[in-house]
Amino acid sequence: MSLLAQSRAVFLKDLLLAARGGSRLSGVLFFATMTLLLFSFATEPDPESMRRHAAGYLWLALLLSSLLSLGESFRAEVEDEALEGLRLLPVDPRALFYGKALSNTLFLVGLSLVLLPLSLGLFGAEVKSSPGLLLAFLLLGTAGLAAPGSLYAAMTSRARGQDLLLPLLLFPLVVPVLIASVKGTGLCFSADPMDQRGALLQVLTVFDLIYWSVCGLLFGKVIEE
């Protein structure tokens, strides 16, 4: 069975689990919405300042919410030691990673598409680039969070203090992705006189390639006892 077919099987399993765990979806969505609302309350009521920082608040809400969704995505694997069962099936550990990271990316992309109109409304921003370009920033940015996030969520899933460990490990690693995503999304909300969007997309693509390949290789070591 090829790596692709195995990854697809893991991805479908995770989609099924996500569909069954309705509380995970609604819980993360509620948390993300509340975070955006709190940012809007905490900001000075200056329309220009709010507009300028809309992309930053959107990505911070996504980053904080990703902690919940990434942790939840591994709860089902450790609850009854299902992960040990998976390890005993002839499944390539990289397939476990790619299936899991892909489903986490899909979840975060979906979440970002829900949060986008909300943040546009709350902070008075508007999309000035093509929707495809904005979608590319959301996709590449969330993929850059999901890959190391899936690796670290697996690493901390059986550890005491998982909720503390995951952000401690994840946040420093995703700083470059976060900066490029905030900057790129911000330029989609405004003019781009220096024509930086393309370069930022390239930066995100490079980081994604590094994260997805390195994390895929390390995942096997991480899930071993």
Add this chain to the structure above:
Amino acid sequence: MAATCPALEATNLARGYGDRWAVSGINLRLATGRSLLLAGPNGSGKTTLLRLLATTLQPNEGRLQVLGKNPTDDAMAARRPIALLTHRTQLYNELTALENLEVSARLLGLKPDKQRSTALLERVGLSGRGQHRARTFSAGMRKRLAFARILLQDPQIVLLDEPYGQLDPSGFGFVDKLVEELRRQGKTLVLSTHLLDRAAPTLDSGLILKGGRMAWVGPARDLPAAYAHETHP
């Protein structure tokens, strides 16, 4: 080559937690198609040893070979022929019984087949429960579902940790029948239980663990008497 290799061969296997050895000095050789009854008081290291043999736990010392393959060289290849049933059933609680089997089938590279899965559920005494979520099952039913997954996997080496645990009397009969069937099929079997009189007559050899070390080795039929002697000298 692999056919002449023992199914499981452990040499001086040891595993510790912190500064305590859970098992140490384990030397065993189990030929293909043979069966081993594993006994010992609570905390004697039975589950740790089974996990080491399943290769899901790495030894701190010693060496393990599964059908001639070293798990440290290629864990996937070494694990391929092994199935392990533990106290935890390794199921997805939010999925139905049928979905749990279908997920395993896909990952095993088999085509999802509802008829095959339904037949397996019937075989383990879960007819009519296919659409019920694993979360709604009793502990005994969950164990039966875990057995169905092992049957789907069709492994060469079956490791059963307390297979009678949480089952009702009809479940005991089911496990006895299953063990007999696996033996007839030439599977290599390691079974850990406290129901020694029940398991001993059907298995080949026996091993008693005490404090993580091998305290007795011999024919399985002699194990109940040896166990009484070892634990209440």
